[in-house]
Amino acid sequence: MAARYWIGICTAFALAIAGPAKAAADSPDVPVEQIYEFLKAEVAAQRGDLDQALAIYSRIARETRDPQVARRAVEAAVRARAYGPALEAAALLLEVEPDSSLAREIIASLLANDGALPKAQATLEDLLKKSPDRASLLRQLSHLYAKFPDKTAVLDSTIAVTQPYLDMPEAHYAMGVAALLAGRTELATRETSRSLEMRPGWEQAAILQAQVLRKTDAQQVIPYYANFVSQHPESKDVRTQLGRELASERKLSEAREQFRAVEKLAPTDAQPAYAVGLLSLQMEDYDDASAAFKRALDLNYRDSSAVYLSLGQAAEGRKNYDEAIEWYRKVESGEFMRAQLKIATLVAKQQGLAAGREYLKKVEPRSDDDRIQIVQVEAQLLRDAKAWKETYEMLSAAVKEYPDSYELLYDRAMAAERIDNLPVAEADLRKVIRLKPDYAHAYNALGYTLAEKTNRLAEARTLIEQAVKLAPDDPFILDSLGWVNYRQGNLEEALKVLQNAYSQRPDPEIAAHLGEVLWKIGQRDEARKVWRTALAENPEHETLLAVIQKFKP
Known part of the structure; x- marks a missing residue:
């Protein structure tokens, strides 16, 4: 067997194995009388007598x-x-620890290295015959075949391997997975359904059935999951999947309820509590978010920095800036820079622009990306202070240092627009589009600027429509589409689009535009209602105040 192959297997083992070697000797599952034998194997391994070590380890493991x-x-x-x-030991590990990615990776690598698919099939048939836990191996067949690229051939091999075990739901599940990977959705549906008939309530098979549905009728995935949990309310994994699906559809309250149910089903698992926190944060339910994140911390959530950052955001949402800063100070690892920049913003809110900028100077950047983020935050502090010219000048200096940073170019374009330097704004946004042609907000910003500040309305509409194609559900881009329709005189279409945007996000700028269209089509009471509602929560918003003044009797 090739040396480089074994090096690859050893590397996989080194990356995957958990815990120190001596942990096995400390395991309560190893009888006291076998500890001596285990230590004997350890000594043999240290001396390089791998044959003796392997013999002892294998016997004790069995x-x-x-x-x-x-x-x-x-x-x-x-x-x-x-x-x-190696194959036998990995198969045993997979039996006793079915979720072992190490075992799956070792077996898959060994099977692929051993030659063609027929030989791998023969090896798996032999493993299944010998295994006292065939169900575990059958459930894992797709992983064990993973390194063979011909998925149609893998399906044929899976069908052959599972034939002796058709009285087991796991065999039909294995064929369902292989069929799905091979693009045989009808077969996948049939085999997965058969596995659920044989084992009603099996969550793994239900999740596979939903994956097949996604290929054939994606609109039915959520109803399928909802029906399954109504019939099997203790289904933790399916509820988790349903929560994720609902969240992806922006049904945040319904998603949160599913994760709350998962919390009750798995009270020692930190993940559902963290998910509840994230959903509450998006819903601006800051008290609930804070409580959920603290539960995740108490349960030792794997990434404490992510929880600290989220707790800071929840405190910030409640306008408790001192508490937010305390949470942000706890953040380390990959979110450290983001937390430091948030602290600078809060320092500026509490102590003024100069204090915020001074804090930024003390933040140590570790990369060019960090430096660009620091510039962006400082620019935002200046914008908040309405120092438009200084914002533009600072960003211009940064663009000279980083001329291909689409983030800085975009920010400078926005600053240039505020001081009516339209040539720079347009040039910067067109460069952003060249650098990042999938950046919807660049098309939107240029289109909106042209619609608002020029008579190039057809060009503006083309740009905004491109933004809509790239981000069809973004309420701010829909706002721009509504506004360009208004500027072109398409009042009914403008009203429809702006109402859609406002229903998704009742932002004061969208409210200003929606109210203006309502006013123009004669619905003045409705316009005033929209403006009053937005003004109550945003009493100093410039665009909103300007449009109210514009139509004041």
Whole structure:
């Protein structure tokens, strides 16, 4: 067997194995009388006598079915470059620890290296015959075949391997997965349905059925999941999937209820509490978000910095800036820079522009991306202070240093528009479009600027329509589409589009535009109502105040 192949397997093992080697000796599942044998194997491994170590590890693993000992057997077999024992040890590990990605990766690599698909099929048939837990192996077949690229051939092989076990729902599940990967959706539907008939309430099969539905009738995925959990209310994994689907459809309240149910079903799992927090944060239910994030922290959520950042956002949403800063100060790792920039913004709100800028000077950038973010935040502080000319000048200096930063070019374009420097605004936005042709907001910004500040309405509409294609559900882009319709005299279309945008996000600028269209078509009471509602929450919004003044009797 090629040396580089075994190096790859060893690397996979080193990356995947969890915990120190001595943990197996400390495992409560290993009987006391076998500890001596285990330590004997450890000594043999340290001395390089891998054959003796492998023999002892394998025997203890078979007798105890302890996953940590099984990992040691896999490690010894891989290091000894012993194909057969490595396969057997990895198969045992997969039986005793079905979620072991290490075992799946080792078996898949060994099968693919051993030659053509027929030989892998024969090996799997032999493993299934010998295995006392065929169900686990059958559920994992798609992973074990993963390194074979011909998915049609893999489907044929899977069908052959599973034939002796058609009385097991796992065999039909395995064929369903292989059929889905091969693009045979009818077969996938049939086999997955059969697995659920044989084992009603099996969540793994239900999730597969939803994946097949996504290929054939995506609109039915949410109803399918909802029906399943109504029939099987204890289905934690399916509820989690339903929550994710609802969230992706922006049905945030319904998604949150599903994750609340998952929390009750899995009270020691931090993930559903964190999901509840994120959904509450999006819903601007800051008290609930804060409580959920604290539950996630208490349950040792794997990324505490992400939770601290979110707790800071929740406190900021409640306008409790001191608390927000305290949470942001706890953030480390990848979110550190983001948290520091948020602190600077809050310092500026509390102590003024100069204090915020001074805090920014103390933030140590670790990359050009960090430096660009610092510039962007400082520009935002200046915008908040309505220092438009200084914003433009600072961004212009930054663009000289980073001429191909689409973020800085976009920000300078917005600053240029505020000081009526339309040539620079247009040039910057066109360069952004060249640098990042899928950036919807660049098309939108240029289109809106042309619609608002020039008579180039046809060109503006083309740009905005391109933005809509790239981001069809963005309410601010829909606002621009409504506004260009208004400027072109298409009042009914403008009203329809702006009402849609406002229903998605009752932003004061959208409210200003919607109210103006309502006023123009004679619905003046409705226009005043929209403006009053927006003004109550945004009493100093310039665009809103300007349009109200414009139509004041």
